[in-house]
Amino acid sequence: MLEGRVALCAxxxxxVGAEVAKLMAANGAKVVVNxxxxxxxxxxxxxxxxxxxxxxxxxxxxxxxxxxxxxxKFDDCLAMVQQAREAFGGLHIVFNAAGILRDKMFxxxxxxxxxxxxxxxxxxxxNINRAAVNLFREQNYGRxxxxxxxxxxxxxxxxxxxxxxxxxxxxxxxxxxxxxxxxGIIVNVICPSACSTPGGAASEEPPRCDRSALRLSRFRxxxxxxxxxxxxxxxxxxxxxxxxAGADGAPPGWLDxxxxxxxxxxxxxSAIHPPxxxxxxxxxxxxxxxxxxxxx
Numbered sequence: 001m002l003e004g005r006v007a008l009c010a011x012x013x014x015x016v017g018a019e020v021a022k023l024m025a026a027n028g029a030k031v032v033v034n035x036x037x038x039x040x041x042x043x044x045x046x047x048x049x050x051x052x053x054x055x056x057x058x059x060x061x062x063x064x065x066x067x068x069x070x071x072x073k074f075d076d077c078l079a080m081v082q083q084a085r086e087a088f089g090g091l092h093i094v095f096n097a098a099g100i101l102r103d104k105m106f107x108x109x110x111x112x113x114x115x116x117x118x119x120x121x122x123x124x125x126x127n128i129n130r131a132a133v134n135l136f137r138e139q140n141y142g143r144x145x146x147x148x149x150x151x152x153x154x155x156x157x158x159x160x161x162x163x164x165x166x167x168x169x170x171x172x173x174x175x176x177x178x179x180x181x182x183x184g185i186i187v188n189v190i191c192p193s194a195c196s197t198p199g200g201a202a203s204e205e206p207p208r209c210d211r212s213a214l215r216l217s218r219f220r221x222x223x224x225x226x227x228x229x230x231x232x233x234x235x236x237x238x239x240x241x242x243x244x245a246g247a248d249g250a251p252p253g254w255l256d257x258x259x260x261x262x263x264x265x266x267x268x269x270s271a272i273h274p275p276x277x278x279x280x281x282x283x284x285x286x287x288x289x290x291x292x293x294x295x296x
Contacts, residue, residue: 003028006088008080010034010071010128011098013049016147016192020095021053025062030088033057034067034080034098042100042116063088071098071124077131085135094132095145098124103158114161121165125172133180142185146173150193166191 002024012021013035025031033053037046050066057064065087069076084091100120102113129144136142151159152166170189177187 001027002093005029005092006032006084006090007093007095008032008034008084008091008128008132010080010094010096010124012053012095013037015097017095017097018049018053020097021064022057022060022062024093024095025057025064026060029062029093031057031062031064032067032080032084032087033064034069034071036068036070038070038100040100041102042120070120071096071128072119074127074131077127080128081131081135090139091132091135092139092141093143093145094129095147096125096128097147098128099147099162101159101162103162105158106160109161117161118165121162122168122172125169129176133176133185136185137180137183140184142180142183144173144176144185144187146187146189148173148189148191150191153191 005028007021007024007029009017009021009024009031011017012031012033017035018033021031021033033050035050035053037049038044045068047066047068050068054064054066065083067080067083069079071077081091098120100117102109102117104110104113125146129146132142132144136144146169148169149162149166150156151163152168152170155163173187173189177185180187
């Protein structure tokens with residue numbers, strides 16, 4: 001599937017990133033495994049996690065090299081891209097699962113806790129993909145996989161820094177995709193949601209994902225706020241009210257990249273909320289002199 005492709009996997013020393021790196025290698029890709037080995041809060045460094053994943057990939061017959069840079073530093077990201085080109089002759093895929101957590105309630109959060117999480121998650125996604133995008137544009141091919149979270153899409157108590165960064169990644173992905181579609185570059189976002197499994201991986205008990213499942217069900221319910229007989233405009237109002245009432249569900253069309261914000265009525269095919277026409281300030285043609293204060 002990925003024969004002849006080179007992938008840069010950041011945050012791949014543990015967790016989701018490690019499994020994605022091994023999966024790409026198993027499917028034929030040559031992989032740069034990046035992980036500075038920092039703690040969960042972003043402190044310290046350790047080359048062991050990245051090197052262990054490299055050794056596992058090689059033991060399974062794949063090709064990989066390790067990298068210990070930080071996505072929070074643009075120069076480190078440039079070095080990652082250069083290492084991929086020198087080690088394997090190019091770069092085609094960027095996957096970034098690098099992240100840290102500094103969870104606190106908003107009223108207890110210090111500026112450094114906010115900034116550290118933004119730097120790794122949101123700025124890190126800018127840095128690593130900005131380092132690679134011009135190469136992708138030159139070769140008319142690139143695959144970018146960003147990692148958001150349900151904490152960004154739906155919110156989660158104690159994670160205003162993490163949630164803000166993760167929702168920002170969604171906007172970043174949309175815009176990067178729009179700007180580079182003509183250059184053969186595809187951008188996707190995955191949104192994992194954590195759940196705990198009692199007894200560890202070997203346990204036969206079902207995962208305790210009740211909270212996550214509830215949030216996702218509410219999200220889907222918000223998208224289905226379209227009772228029969230409602231006009232398109234009324235359906236939009238119902239969805240917005242459900243969202244404002246705390247249903248955790250985004251109004252229809254907010255997160256679906258396929259319709260670019262224009263849901264379609266299943267009966268008529270017409271747009272439920274078509275794009276608005278730009279407002280024009282009144283002027284001499286309307287018999288109105290220029291206002292002293294321009295409100296537009």
